[in-house]
Amino acid sequence: MNILREYKVPLQRYMAMMDLQERNEKLFxxxxxxxxxxxxxxxxxxxxxxxxxxxxxxxxxxxxxxxSLKEKGKILEVLKNWPEKxxxxxxxxxxxxxxxxxDLGCQGMGIPVxxxxxxxxxxxxxxSACLPITIDVGTNNKELLEDEFYIGLRQNRATGQEYAxxxxxxxxxxxxxxxEKVLIQFEDFANHNAFELLVKYRKTHLVFNDDIQxxxxxVLAGLISALKLVGGxxxxxxxxxxxxxxxxxxxxxxxxxxISKKTNAPLEETRKKIWLVDSKGLIVSSRKESVQHxxxxxxxxxxxxxxxxxxxxxxxxxxxxxxxxxxxTFTKEVIEAMASINKKPLILALSNPTxxxxxxxxxxxxxxxxxxxxxxxxxxxxxxYNGKVFVPGQANNAYIFPGxxxxxxxxxxxxxxxDLLLAASEALAAQVTEEDYAKGLIYPPFTxxxxxxxxxxxxxxxxxxxxxxxxxxxxxxxxxxxAESCMYTPVxxxxx
Numbered sequence: 001m002n003i004l005r006e007y008k009v010p011l012q013r014y015m016a017m018m019d020l021q022e023r024n025e026k027l028f029x030x031x032x033x034x035x036x037x038x039x040x041x042x043x044x045x046x047x048x049x050x051x052x053x054x055x056x057x058x059x060x061x062x063x064x065x066x067x068s069l070k071e072k073g074k075i076l077e078v079l080k081n082w083p084e085k086x087x088x089x090x091x092x093x094x095x096x097x098x099x100x101x102x103d104l105g106c107q108g109m110g111i112p113v114x115x116x117x118x119x120x121x122x123x124x125x126x127x128s129a130c131l132p133i134t135i136d137v138g139t140n141n142k143e144l145l146e147d148e149f150y151i152g153l154r155q156n157r158a159t160g161q162e163y164a165x166x167x168x169x170x171x172x173x174x175x176x177x178x179x180e181k182v183l184i185q186f187e188d189f190a191n192h193n194a195f196e197l198l199v200k201y202r203k204t205h206l207v208f209n210d211d212i213q214x215x216x217x218x219v220l221a222g223l224i225s226a227l228k229l230v231g232g233x234x235x236x237x238x239x240x241x242x243x244x245x246x247x248x249x250x251x252x253x254x255x256x257x258x259i260s261k262k263t264n265a266p267l268e269e270t271r272k273k274i275w276l277v278d279s280k281g282l283i284v285s286s287r288k289e290s291v292q293h294x295x296x297x298x299x300x301x302x303x304x305x306x307x308x309x310x311x312x313x314x315x316x317x318x319x320x321x322x323x324x325x326x327x328x329t330f331t332k333e334v335i336e337a338m339a340s341i342n343k344k345p346l347i348l349a350l351s352n353p354t355x356x357x358x359x360x361x362x363x364x365x366x367x368x369x370x371x372x373x374x375x376x377x378x379x380x381x382x383x384x385y386n387g388k389v390f391v392p393g394q395a396n397n398a399y400i401f402p403g404x405x406x407x408x409x410x411x412x413x414x415x416x417x418x419d420l421l422l423a424a425s426e427a428l429a430a431q432v433t434e435e436d437y438a439k440g441l442i443y444p445p446f447t448x449x450x451x452x453x454x455x456x457x458x459x460x461x462x463x464x465x466x467x468x469x470x471x472x473x474x475x476x477x478x479x480x481x482x483a484e485s486c487m488y489t490p491v492x493x494x495x496x
Contacts, residue, residue, distance in 0.1 A: 001031060001035060003016070004016055004017070004031075004039075010041075010042060010046075010047040010050070011047060011050050011051060011054070011058070013042045013047070014042055014043065014047045014048070014050075014051050015051075015058055015060075017031075017032075017039070017042055017043055018060065018063070018113075019060065021063075021117065022060070022061060022063075025127055025490075026490040026491070026492065027490070028117075029117075029120055029121055029127070029488075029490040030490045032117065032121040033121050033450070033490065036121065036122070036446050036447065036449055037445070037446045037447060040118075040379075040396075040398065040446060041378070041379055043114050043117055043118070044114045044115075044118060044398065045099060045352045045353050045377070045378050045396075046352065046353030046354045046355075046378050046379075048099075048110050048111065048114045049098065049099045049100075049101050049352070049353040050353075051110045052095075052098050052099075052101065052104045052107050052108055052109075052110040052111065053101060053104060053107070055104070055106075055107035055109065055110055055151065056107060056144075056147060056149030056150050056151050057149045059149070059151060062109075063109065063113045063132060064109055064112055064113055064131070064132030064133055064134060065078065065079070065081075065082055065131060065132070065133045065134075066106065066109070066133075066134050066136055066152075067133060067134070067135050067136065067170065068106075068135075068136035068137075068152070068153055069136065069137050069138065069153060069158055069162075069166060070153070072165075072166055072169065073169070075169050075170050075173040076173040076176060076177060079173055079174065079177045079178075080177065082131060084128045084129070084131070086128075086129060087129055087130070087131045087178050087182055088125060088126070088129035088130070088181075088182060088183065088409050089116065089119055089125055089129065089130050089131070089182070089183045089185065089405055089409070090130075090131045090132075090133055090174060090178075090182060090183070090184050090185065091111075091112035091115045091116050091119075091130075091131075091132055091133070091185045091187050092112060092132075092133040092134070092135060092170075092184060092185070092186060092187065093108045093109075093111050093112055093133075093134055093135070093186075093187045093188045093189065094108070094134070094135045094136075094137055094189055094190075094193070095107065095108025095109075095111075095134060095136075095139065095152075095188065096108075096157065096188070096189055096190040096193070097188050097189065097190045097191070098111060098188050099111075099188070099352045099353055099356070100325035100326075100351050100352055100353065100355075100356035101353075102141070103139055103140050103141045103144075103157075103190075104139070104141065104144065105136070105138070105139025105141055105144050105150070105152045105153075106134055106136045106139070106150070106151050106152025106153070107144065107150070107151065107152070108134055108188055109132065109134040111187055111188050112132030112133060112134060112187060113132045115132075115185070115187060115210070115401070116130040116131075116132050118398050118401075118402055119401070119402050119405055120488060121402075122398055122402035122403075122449045122450060122453055123401075123402025123403055123405055123406040123450075123453045123457070123487070124402075124406060124450065124453065124454075124483075124486065124487025124488045124489070125402070125405060125406060125409065125488065126488045127488065135166070135167070135170060136152045136153050137153075137157050137158040137163060137166060138152070138153045138154075138155040138156050138157045138158055139152060139153075139156070139157060140156055140157050163193070167197065171184070171201055171204075171205060174205075175204075175205060180206065180414050181206060181409075181412055181413070181414060181471065182206065183206050183207075183208060183405055183408055183409065184201075184205055184206065184207045184208070185207075185208050185209070185210055185401070185405070186198065186207065186208070186209040186210070186211075187209075187210055187211065188211065189209075189211075191245045191246050191292075191294075192292070194209055194211060194212060194246050195212070195246070195293075195294050197209070198212060198213075202415070202416065203415070206408065206413060206414055206415060206416060207416065208401070208404070208405075208408075208416050209246070209250075210397055210401050211246045211247055211250070212246045212247070212249075212250035213250060213254075213416070213421055214397040214400050214401045214404070215246075215247045215250060215251060215323075215350070215395075215397055216247075216250040216251040216253065216254035216255075216421065217254065217400045217404070217421045217422075217424050217425045217428075218395050218396065218397050218399050218400045218425075218428070219251045219254075219321065219348065219350065219395055220251070220254050220255060220258055220421075220422070220425040221399070221400070221424075221425040221426070221428035221429045221443070222348065222375055222393065222395050222429075222442045222443060223237075223255065223319065223346070224258075224425060224426065224429040225428075225429040225432045225442045225443070226346055226373055226442045228432075228437055229344060229373055229437060229440070229442070230318070230344045230346060230373065233262070234255065234258060234259050234262065235259045235262070235263055235265075235270070235273070236318075237273065237317075237318045237319055237346075238273050238274075238275075238315060238316065238317045238318050238319070239252070239255060239273060239274045239275065239317060239318075239319045239321060240275050240276075240277065240311060240312060240315050240317035240319070240320050240321070241274070241275070241276045241277065241321045241322075241323060242277050242308050242320070242321070242322045242323070242324045242329055242330070242358065243276075243277075243278070243322060243323035243324035243325065243326075243351070244276040244277070244278040244283060244295050244298065245323065245325070247323035247350065248276055248321070248323040248324075249276070249294050249295065249298070251321065251323065252271070252274045252276060252298060253297075254418070254421060254422070254425070255274060256270040256271045256273075256274060257270075257418055257422065258422055258425070259273070261422065271297055271298065271300075272300055274298065275298070275300065275302075275311065275315050275317070276295065276298045277305075277307075277308050277311050278291075278295065280306075281304060281305050281306040281307060281310075281311070282302060282304065282305040282306075282310075282311045282314075282315075283295055283298050283299050283300075284299055284300060284301070284302045284303070284304055284305075285299045285300060285301050285302070286304060287299055287304070302314070302315075308329065308330075308334055309331070309333050309334050309337060312334055312337045312338060312341075313337055316341050317338070317341075318341075318342050318345070318346060319345075319346040319348070320334075320338050320345065320346070320347050320348070321348045321350065322348065322349045322350055322351055322357075322358030322359075323350050323351060324351055324358060325351045325356055326351065326356065326358070327351070327355055327356045327357055327358070328358070328359065329358045329359075330347065330349060330358040330359035330363070330364075331359075332363070332367050335347065335359065335363065335364060335367040335368060335372070336367055336368075338368070338372075339367065339368040339369070339371060339372070343371065344371055344372070344373055345368055345371065345372050345373070346372075346373045347359070347364050347368075347372050347373070347374050348374075348375050348376070348395060349364070349374070349375075349376045349377070350375075350376065350377040350395055351377055352377045352378050353378050354378040354379075354380070357376050357377065357378060357380075360380060361374055361376060361380035361381075361383050361390070361392035362380075362383045362385075364392075365383050365385045365390050366383075366385060369386075370385045370386060370388060370390065373440060373442060374390070374392050374393070374440075375392060375393035375394060375395045375442055375443065376392060376393075376394060376395065377394070377395060377396065378394070379394050379396075380392045380394075390439075390440055391439045391440060391441055393440075393441050393442045393443040394443060394446075395443065396443075396446075398446075398449070399428055399443060399446075399449070399452065399456075400424050400425075400428060400456065402449075402453050403424065403427075403428075403452065403453035403454070403455070403456030403457045403460070404420070404421075404424050404456060404457070404460055406453060406454075406456075406457035406483060406486065406487070407420070407424070407456060407457035407458065407459070407460025407461045407464065407483070408420075408460065408461075408464065409486075410457060410461055410472065410476075410482060410483060410486050411460070411461035411464040411465060411469075411470035411471075411472050412470055412471035412472030413461075413464040413469045413470055413471070414469060414471055415469050417463075417464075417467055417469060419463055419467060420460050420463050420464060420467075420469075423459045423460050423462070423463040424456050424459065424460050426459065427455050427456045427458075427459035427460070428443075428444075428452065428456055430455070431444045431448075431451075431452045431455060432444050450487065453483075453487075454480055454483040454484045454487065455480060455483075457479075457483040457486075458479035458480040458482070458483050459479075461479050461482075461483070462479055
């Protein structure tokens with residue numbers, strides 16, 4: 001740790017950690033587990049974003065499996081080249097929408113590698129059971145295509161039927177090689193593909209999209225836990241989103257589902273408390289014909305509103321959620337409007353990395369005179385306002401997906417059902433203590449993340465058994481203890 005702290009540039013710390021992972025995997029995980037709050041921003045967002053942008057120039061060794069369009073018809077063979085045979089989790093990207101940074105092509109490999117190191121460190125999945133994959137179908141990023149160090153195919157992205165067939169071959173090959181129970185996590189695909197892939201494969205494979213479902217689950221957990229601070233139940237609140245892509249619509253749908261489950265009201269009804277603003281303004285029924293299919297359920301009756309400030313004044317939301325991928329969009333006027341409508345406005349600026357966050361923690365507290373309950377996607381330092389220290393929460397998917405994945409693996413689940421996501425959210429919200437609330441936190445500190453993951457895994461597994469999706473029999477008696485016993489711990493074995 002001392003050597004790592006000598007590096008002042010985050011990217012150098014990232015490179016030092018990647019070298020360590022290559023050289024001594026156990027030590028890498030030991031460091032990551034024992035210093036999770038300090039090292040998480042190094043191996044994952046925000047630093048991993050910069051690493052992906054410069055991946056070609058800092059490239060040492062391929063840490064995962066690259067499958068390119070040139071291997072069409074031979075994907076099964078390529079999978080068989082990976083030295084480890086018993087794989088439990090695959091994280092796969094095609095690099096088209098890396099965080100809020102756009103198309104980084106093949107250099108998106110940093111994301112599956114980073115995600116899987118968190119599956120191991122935070123969720124206890126064995127490193128040898130994790131497989132990072134990047135599907136290289138080209139890139140539309142001109143700068144990369146002209147970059148001498150770009151490591152991928154130098155061509156524009158394959159789309160349409162060619163893309164669909166390639167993905168179909170990949171999904172079949174994975175199932176053929178690793179069986180029904182391998183978890184395939186889609187990561188950082190572009191909107192149109194992300195939704196289609198999830199809908200297409202959720203009935204035949206064990207698939208999970210972290211950008212749609214993981215984000216939704218972690219945000220729902222934050223909202224459930226924030227009710228302790230703002231009062232009422234979810235159905236008493238009105239939600240306004242800036243950004244109607246994968247994250248925005250995924251979170252909105254899960255909130256509507258949770259309210260529906262709790263109140264027995266139909267989904268069509270519970271959706272009406274949730275409004276979305278995209279680049280063209282508030283999504284309203286007069287726009288229904290022109291919006292993408294995944295936005296249609298959110299087109300409610302209302303006159304058109306062009307920009308966010310007008311929408312805040314018209315809708316009077318109690319909760320403002322940013323998933324736009326555009327920094328600085330929660331302006332002073334927007335946040336002051338939220339503060340004038342609500343005693344304790346709940347503001348979630350979720351876009352990553354930090355540079356894309358809709359507002360900073362300091363702005364949220366300052367513009368609401370310290371009344372805001374704030375959480376963000378990337379970490380912010382504590383804020384001192386009028387002599388009081390506010391600790392901003394981080395709505396980080398790393399709270400959910402490692403425990404969620406462990407729960408699926410240990411129960412031998414064969415499909416992901418939305419009720420499993422709700423179970424994960426409720427389990428995470430239950431881990432927030434009175435001390436955390438006193439600091440204004442709506443998420444528990446990351447220091448206890450392995451304990452939190454074990455509880456989430458237990459609840460997810462319990463739900464999987466209840467829904468008849470689990471194949472591991474007999475059902476373990478104490479699921480939390482069982483989860484803990486399944487977790488990988490980095491220790492050196494004694495051979496004497």
